[in-house]
Amino acid sequence: MKRVFALVDCNNFYASCERVFNPSLRSRPVVILSNNDGCIVARSAEAKALGIPFASPYYKVRALAERHNTAVFSSNYTLYADLSLRVMNVLRSFTPDVDVYSIDEAFLSLYKNGDMTGPGLAIKEKVYRWTGIPVSVGIACTRTLAKAAAHIAKRDSLMKGVLDLTSRADADELVSGIQVRDIWGIGPAYAAKLNSAGVYNAAQFIKLDPAWVKRNMTITGLRTQSELRGISCLEPAMVPAEKKAIVSSRSFGRQVRGLRELEQAVSTYAERSAEKLRRQKGLASLVTVFIMTNRFKDTPQYADSLSCELPEASCCTPVIIRCALALLRRLYREGYDYNKAGIMLSGIVRAGDAQLNLFMPEELRGSSRVMEAVDHVNRKFGTGTLFYASGGIDRPWSMRREMLSPAYTTRWEDIPLIRI
């Protein structure tokens, strides 16, 4: 039997998550804001129909949203991540071969057994019944075509959210009409380049000379073209790869001037990134800190970054905080209104593979046992139970989340009660 890919894509995922535990939202437009309540990052179908654009700053569409009784939420990643796990677990009941591609998408590897529309519908119905999340399913012989299939299925109401390209006589016609910008792997820059070469849809892109594609869109573009031609050439990512870089950064809830508050923020981000690093059992050898002013404002601008090699790769929070704060003090310039800061850990190696430093001062080595204890406490009693004082306590700079919904599934006080 032939292998095919099924892409399962959650519809308007964040908005759908908000609806699961709040049925009153089902008939209203719903939008979700980015961190700091800045931009629109997700919209329900009704919100899209109102013409609220993706990624637009909320204040620009606020009047429109309010006029139509739109429900607006701050991002609740705790909730979305938990519901995502539930969706993926349902998918694993169909095949162990589930390649989780993002928080709201996964590729399933299936054996083709006749028309796969039925199995596709079964997946969609089971996910909805078990989690409350609506999904679309695209089935094809390559991942890129499966993405295209899901894209078509979402827009054509006759398909009921499922399209199996491998069993459609009109598969080529269906795909050929897709605009190049909507092809997975073609972003705004390549789309503009293709358009100016007279290429607007998938059919035209498929017919392009591969040498031209490679020259103008690198090997990545060539792979996309081959995939659309039905030749599978993308690798699965079955095992979640260890990250090669870990970034923690945030815009502030308000402008920040003083070094003191920047130190708190950078220390807090350093703490978070070190936790992420330990979760993947890694050690970082390079620490980079960056700070910047608000580029949208007409005020004096400053942005810069500095890096520092650690004497020995480490995942120890105090070591990373100390290094990050030293960098920050060198970066800091007085008199600017800062808007954002961040830290990046790179040069990541596996714990155990690290090159040791014979001349490493003992006080810079840190203690893995203390870190284990801290992580254990925070896992058991909740993030932030134990934290470093250098991160501050009040944190007046922290991000705005004024419209946050409850953590319905991960915090005891927030679990919905049913009264009979």
Next chain:
DNA sequence: TCTGGGGTCCTAGGACCC
């Protein structure tokens, strides 16, 4: 008049994804 060849490693920048 004439200025090697072949290789590695690193970084910055550009493209993409969600």
Next chain:
DNA sequence: TCTGGGGTCCTAGGACCC
């Protein structure tokens, strides 16, 4: 007042080596 965050891959070009 108010404009997100966190990643990956690829290429070109420079530094450096023999």
